[in-house]
Amino acid sequence: MEISAAGRLEVRITTADVGKRVSVRCLIEHGPSGERFTDTVGVLTSWDNGVLRITRKNGESVRIAESSLVAGKVVPSAPARRRGPAASYEELARVSARAWRPVENERLGEWELRAAEGFTRRANSVLPLGDPGVPLDDALTAVRRWYAARGLPAYVQTATGAEGAQEPLCAELERRGWVREVTAELWTGPLAPVADLGGEPSGVVLSREADEAWLARYRRKGVGEVALRVLGSGPSVWFATVPGDDAPAAIGRCVVDGRWAGFAAVEVDPARRRRGLATAVMAALARRALDEGASAAWLQVEEDNAGARALYDRMGFAAHHAYHHHRAPESSAPAGEGAP
DSSP: OOBOTTSOBOBOOOGGGTTSEEEEEEEOSSOGGGOOEEEEEEEEEEEETTEEEEEOTTSOEEEEEGGGEEEEEEOOSSOOOSSSOOOOHHHHHHHHHHTSOOSEEEEETTEEEEESTTSOSGGGSEEEOSOOSSOHHHHHHHHHHHHHTTTOOOEEEEEESSTTOOHHHHHHHHHTTOEEEEEEEEEEEESHHHHHHTOSOOSOEEESSOOHHHHHHSSSOSOOHHHHHHHTOSSEEEEEEEOOSSSOSEEEEEEEETTEEEEEEEEEOGGGTTSSHHHHHHHHHHHHHHHTTOOEEEEEEETTOHHHHHHHHHTTOEEEEEEEEEEOTTOOOOTTOOOO
């Protein structure tokens, strides 16, 4: 925290710092284990009527009374990355969007409205990269009408925790009653080390299409034509299968897009986990992506998937930013759709 020459903590932020990343310490009356102070780091998204709102990297919004501030300062807009390829949030947002295309989309200024009959939130949410061209309330009204016309709840996908991300938009959505329903993270890493992990190819079959065997292992059952179109979308799509008895022992999907290779749908038969099959699938897909000129990798992982997070950490991946889906008030999620 900021300490003066006299050794006192000081508050060195003002309302003029709204939109900047800050670190603050506040006094709390009844903290755990007798603690008297709590620290918060995030983007200062508002400071009104004596209350600060700070949006943390994970998308959580914290309200802090101005009267409780003990110290505060502006900190660098993005922490130094521990490892992985350099990339902006916008670059990764566009790459990941191209790897999971909706069947219908429409522009609202620089926002993209996406729909795919409810198959995954990513393909049925707004990607707000820029200015919608109208005031925010008007944009959100148009969004809700567009999705209502298709019998879908209205979602807006946002990101936090990286330079150029959307903490202010998250705060504005929350202020208007939109609910942050799902949070996951996008991780990045170098591609070549992933290709080296699997050793020599052993039983992994690559294909340009998701055949019946691949779909038999895919966790979303009853996949129809729309889902197949989404799964097959992207600049250069590859599906990996490790054959099994009644269904594949493991599967995976990779989309190659310029320097990037995006991994998804890496799934293993529960009875055959911890045998290196997920690593073999990703290694085989990584080798193919290297052949097509890719050098960097990305993937998305949910917050509570401890096993996958541990695996990807060992492979050299690290979190780049968190992304969220905000649901409009009085809307409900598509039936049976719980994953981002």
